[in-house]
Amino acid sequence: MTAAPLGTKTRILDAAEKLFGKNGFEETSLRDITAEAQVNLAAVNYHFQTKESLIDAVILRRLEPLNRKRMEMLDAAGETPSVEQIAEAFLAPLIEVDIPNVAPLVGRVFSNPAQFAVRVFLKELAPVVRRFDQAIAAAVPALTPEERFWRLHFMAGAMTHMLAMWDVLPMMTSLPIHPVDRGAVVRQMVQFVAAGLRAPLVAKPPAELDKERT
Amino acid sequence: MTAAPLGTKTRILDAAEKLFGKNGFEETSLRDITAEAQVNLAAVNYHFQTKESLIDAVILRRLEPLNRKRMEMLDAAGETPSVEQIAEAFLAPLIEVDIPNVAPLVGRVFSNPAQFAVRVFLKELAPVVRRFDQAIAAAVPALTPEERFWRLHFMAGAMTHMLAMWDVLPMMTSLPIHPVDRGAVVRQMVQFVAAGLRAPLVAKPPAELDKERT
DNA sequence: GCGGCAGTCATACGTATGTTTGAATCATAC
DNA sequence: GTATGATTCAAACATACGTATGACTGCCGC
CATH class of the missing domain: 1.10.10.60 (Homeodomain-like)
Structure with a gap:
């Protein structure tokens, strides 16, 4: 029993x-x-x-396999993955690896820039960020480094928000989205993020347009 | 002095x-x-x-004019705003209304689904969510309610993540993005979000495709 | 049998927190 | 000027927290 x-x-x-x-x-x-x-x-x-190192242990136990899975999926997508494959490699591991408690946890980690989270960020996350940045660069060569940087973090933001708000979102709609198939949400998010990643570049700011007028 | x-x-x-x-x-x-x-x-x-009602007061003092500005911009965009206008109405007020301390605060509010934040959410945010949902429905009529719901929150997530991570992000790149023109980031985000909002619908899940094969 | 030791336990310590109190101070109206 | 109500103040209160201590337990090698 x-x-x-x-x-x-x-x-x-x-x-x-x-x-x-x-x-x-x-x-x-x-x-x-x-x-x-x-x-x-x-x-x-x-x-x-100490409590602080308990927090680290809790986070690392989940974050490490999560990021490994992300890397694997990205590697499996070949030389120059499409933006869809990039988005999926980043997002899908949350569904596969997980038990239900983990998702909110990930949301909390990402949305807490306090010192104790930064500790983990820089050691554990920096290589993943770099790897995905390279993949985006290959998939959408027209982007400047700054644009890649921001789009990468817009993607991360969409993910964290979904995870952090998971329990609250149903209260904000009358739609029957709870309990919901997490895989369906990931498909939606991949679609959204992929389109965002390959969006046209922003128009030049007025200052630069002025030069063309002269 | x-x-x-x-x-x-x-x-x-x-x-x-x-x-x-x-x-x-x-x-x-x-x-x-x-x-x-x-x-x-x-x-x-x-x-x-009490401390709790101090928290509420701090949040409401900023959230209320912020949301009013959002509504105004959406109204000013006419009958059926484009997705770009929708994204801009949602995101741009953060730049205009703000003093520097407010942005991190907004990030904290959105990324904390605990009770004390929910209190404010449902009263203050629900009408805004509804209004923007209607606007998206008009701009991209092909979307189902569920798709609108998620895309709206992906947009919110990209915004919150940027705000919450504002001080940390520079540490994650070698790019000279700090101190950065916040307006430039918003332009990038509008571009990203607008493309995401009008992304093609997700492919039907395998189960439905099976029916077509029989 | 028994010594050693990793693990568990009840209990206590010191401190930081949100909140309360009652007296002191200030401003304003008469 | 002085009474009155609003505001500020130093000090204390009770509580909850993270951490530390020292005794106890069960187990394994010998």
Whole structure:
């Protein structure tokens, strides 16, 4: 009857992941976590020393396989992936890798530029950003580096917003979108993002047009 | 020499806005705020009763004119605005209305689905969502309600991500994008979002294609 | 059997937080 | 000038938090 008891350490990670995702990092106390995990309060400091490094551990446990999957999909798409393939490589792993608690967590990580998230960002995310930037450069050569940079982050923003708002969005519409097939949303998002990635360049600002008039 | 002294209440709002934007709501203590505002600790409870309603006050002071401006721009775009006009009406007010502290704040509001943010969401944001949904429906009639719903929130996500990550993004690139002309970013985003809004519909899922094969 | 040790536990410590209090100060009307 | 109401102030309150401690438990090698 009782499920496999799992290690204390894993139970803490699971509980923390769930509560961090639902309520945020600072808003979740170690006592909330240990209660959810049915574990003694001191266990978290025994296994993870400090709350901060528990946060890191929770994030890294999920972020690492997620990003590996992204890289794999991008590699599998060949020499010069299309924008659709780029968007899908970036977005689809969220569906495949996941259990339900993870999505809100990812949303929280991306939408928290505070120090504790930056720690993880730069080490874990920078290579992925670089790799996808190169792919976009190959797929849409007309883009300047600045344009690639922003479009990449617009894509990331669409994703994070969906994840972070997952539980709230149903309240903002009368549509029966909950519980929804996450795969369908990803298809929509791939479509949206792909079109955005290959959008025409912005018109030159008035200052430059002036030169042409003279 | 000394600037106009402003009321205590306003100084609290300004300080809270600045610190909430920089560090988040829960991470900012009332003592941080009163120190920044050079005001007695008790003043915040005197003027705002509780921290929670201070948060509401800070958000509403900015969100309300922001959304009014959005509505105005959408109205000014005529009967059936183009997707570019829709995107611009949604995004441009952030540049015009703003002082620098506000942008991070908006990012925090949108990326925090916790109760305290939901309180504001549903009352203040629902009419705007409805209005823009109608505009998208008129501009891209082929979209189903679900598709409109998601594309609207992809647009919101690109915006929030940019705002929330504003201070962090420069660290993720070697490009000299900081300090950057915010108007230029908005032009990029309008371009991206407009293309996404009028992207072709998603391919039918395999299940429906099967029917055509039989 | 028993020593050693990783893991668990109840409990406590120090501190930071939101909030309250009651006296002091200020402004304004009479 | 002084009474009155609004505002500011220093100080305290209760609570919740992250962390630390020291005793206890169960297990494995010998």
